[in-house]
Amino acid sequence: MAQQGTSGAGEVALARVRREIRPAFWLLAVFSIAINLLLLVPSIYMMQVYDRVLRSAVIETLVYITLIAAAAIAVYAALEAIRLRALARIGEWIEDTLFEPVFAAAMGAERGLVRQSGANEGTPFNDLRAVRSFLSGPTLPALCDTPWMPLFLVCCAVIHPYLGLLGLVFAVLIVALALLNDRLTRPAADKVAVGHQEAQRVLAEAARNVDTVAAMGLGRPLAERASRANAASTAVLGDATDKGAVMVGAGKFLRVVAQICTLALGAALSLEGHITPGGMIASSILLSRALAPLDQAIAAWRGLQQTRASWRRITTLLGASGAMVEDPIALPAPEGRIALEGVVLLAAGSDKPILAGVSLAVAPGESLALIGPSGSGKSTLCRVMVGSRAPTRGVARLDGGDVMLWRDDQRRRHVGYLAQGTELFSGRVRDVIARFDKPDDARVVEAAKLVGCHEMVLGLPQGYDTELSNAGGFLSGGQRQRIALARAVYGDVRVVVMDEPNASLDGEGERALVGALAALKRKGVTVVLVTHKPALAQLCDRIGVMAAGQLTRLGPPTDILRELVAPVASADVRTMPGAAR
Numbered sequence: 001m002a003q004q005g006t007s008g009a010g011e012v013a014l015a016r017v018r019r020e021i022r023p024a025f026w027l028l029a030v031f032s033i034a035i036n037l038l039l040l041v042p043s044i045y046m047m048q049v050y051d052r053v054l055r056s057a058v059i060e061t062l063v064y065i066t067l068i069a070a071a072a073i074a075v076y077a078a079l080e081a082i083r084l085r086a087l088a089r090i091g092e093w094i095e096d097t098l099f100e101p102v103f104a105a106a107m108g109a110e111r112g113l114v115r116q117s118g119a120n121e122g123t124p125f126n127d128l129r130a131v132r133s134f135l136s137g138p139t140l141p142a143l144c145d146t147p148w149m150p151l152f153l154v155c156c157a158v159i160h161p162y163l164g165l166l167g168l169v170f171a172v173l174i175v176a177l178a179l180l181n182d183r184l185t186r187p188a189a190d191k192v193a194v195g196h197q198e199a200q201r202v203l204a205e206a207a208r209n210v211d212t213v214a215a216m217g218l219g220r221p222l223a224e225r226a227s228r229a230n231a232a233s234t235a236v237l238g239d240a241t242d243k244g245a246v247m248v249g250a251g252k253f254l255r256v257v258a259q260i261c262t263l264a265l266g267a268a269l270s271l272e273g274h275i276t277p278g279g280m281i282a283s284s285i286l287l288s289r290a291l292a293p294l295d296q297a298i299a300a301w302r303g304l305q306q307t308r309a310s311w312r313r314i315t316t317l318l319g320a321s322g323a324m325v326e327d328p329i330a331l332p333a334p335e336g337r338i339a340l341e342g343v344v345l346l347a348a349g350s351d352k353p354i355l356a357g358v359s360l361a362v363a364p365g366e367s368l369a370l371i372g373p374s375g376s377g378k379s380t381l382c383r384v385m386v387g388s389r390a391p392t393r394g395v396a397r398l399d400g401g402d403v404m405l406w407r408d409d410q411r412r413r414h415v416g417y418l419a420q421g422t423e424l425f426s427g428r429v430r431d432v433i434a435r436f437d438k439p440d441d442a443r444v445v446e447a448a449k450l451v452g453c454h455e456m457v458l459g460l461p462q463g464y465d466t467e468l469s470n471a472g473g474f475l476s477g478g479q480r481q482r483i484a485l486a487r488a489v490y491g492d493v494r495v496v497v498m499d500e501p502n503a504s505l506d507g508e509g510e511r512a513l514v515g516a517l518a519a520l521k522r523k524g525v526t527v528v529l530v531t532h533k534p535a536l537a538q539l540c541d542r543i544g545v546m547a548a549g550q551l552t553r554l555g556p557p558t559d560i561l562r563e564l565v566a567p568v569a570s571a572d573v574r575t576m577p578g579a580a581r
């Protein structure tokens, strides 16, 4: 592929996030220092109250240090609030910045632009939301505070080395517990996600094909399949939850025991005269501060794991989008010259060629029909022509430029495509026909008239303003196809590629299609259409015959039809409307 190896749009967005997030995280680290230093205030205050105020009995001193402590704690609270808000904003910014690149990369994975298969497994938007929630929640601040644990332990050790040592022992125990928790629950968390996704996939497939499911009674077996996948993940989840609960309980137990032991040791040291009573209370507070983030970290461990998995999936998806050029140059409007040069397309993850070296040139304003048996590669060739699928080798050109490098906004203006088994998008009919650009009413009506669906649209409840909810699901197959045809020929198109445009059309629709072909010809638009109907194929300037991924014949309709499908064609030509050209 010509553009392989360039810096992809996804990679650029990811690099931007990583670059711009760095100073913010440094700032948060500074906040963390200040917050954790301020967390020493209660301990220092306690020592002052016990060891200075109670001994001297000077009430002014008490007032004075209480005011200082209150001011310091107010600063601490403000910094905490700012940190939480800043993290929430960072999460929001990451989601906003990566939303469109993630969408584009997920599409790119479908188009074969993303280098590795399966890069968009799962639900990328859920992953983005998980990252955002992680940043906005309490987990990350707890983790930011964890590295400051040694500060509190050192302070304990300053009060008395034994207290520091005791704190260290409990910290090691709690960390060991966290690691054990990770080992016990991480594999389970991965399995749960896979099982849940499988169940979701079965449900989504069943919902998309609800008529087939209902008519042939497929509900039960599909429900059983989903249930099996879900039950497997539920069992694993139950097991992981049990283990996680034990670990959380053990963590809490350790912390309370640590507090009691510190007080006991502090009391003993105080009785022996090694430390003051203030030191005893302060060390107890310090130790609970030291262990608090660790304790929270255990509870938050699963969230952290899941967020890491989400972030890995996002970075894999975006990082693999190497062939998606971020901002291709805007070229002049194309004349409509199509050229395929040695196009090879291998099926994902296999050596089987779907297209086995197709070369072809279509002149501006020319019309070409592609015919051939099912599975011969006609639809795939169309996808390559319009830049929906990236060839494994070779290149598809539009007016000399690699079609993959044509900007989206230019394709939207100049390329029309009608896919096989048309699905529309939800939205008003006028917006759907206008490809979600600002609809030009005259052009919308012109396109509809061109393919003969103007009257049909006027007959819809709100005419051109009718909302096609559920991607036009309430329309008949023929109605959907005609609206899709209008969308394909809308505006200033220079190339129109149609994959079986008459598949769902009635006689009147077929006549309109024939009229549309003639109108496109007059406008000098290049047309490529796939059809099984020789009557339609013979209306084109040339016919190409596909077989086993190759273009085996190419020539004027009379020659090709006579050579290949003359008996069938003559039968069809007699019966097809518009055939008597």
Ligand SMILES: Nc1ncnc2c1ncn2[C@@H]1O[C@H](COP(=O)(O)OP(=O)(O)OP(=O)(O)O)[C@@H](O)[C@H]1O
Pocket: 347, 348, 354, 372, 373, 374, 375, 376, 377, 378, 379, 380, 381, 420
């Ligand atoms: N994404 C894919 N992964 C693997 N194989 C694929 C993929 N897309 C298409 N194929 C295979 O490539 C071959 C050509 O498919 P294509 O849809 O292009 O054929 P076609 O000539 O348009 O057939 P029809 O006339 O039935 O529409 C088929 O064997 C199909 O199974």
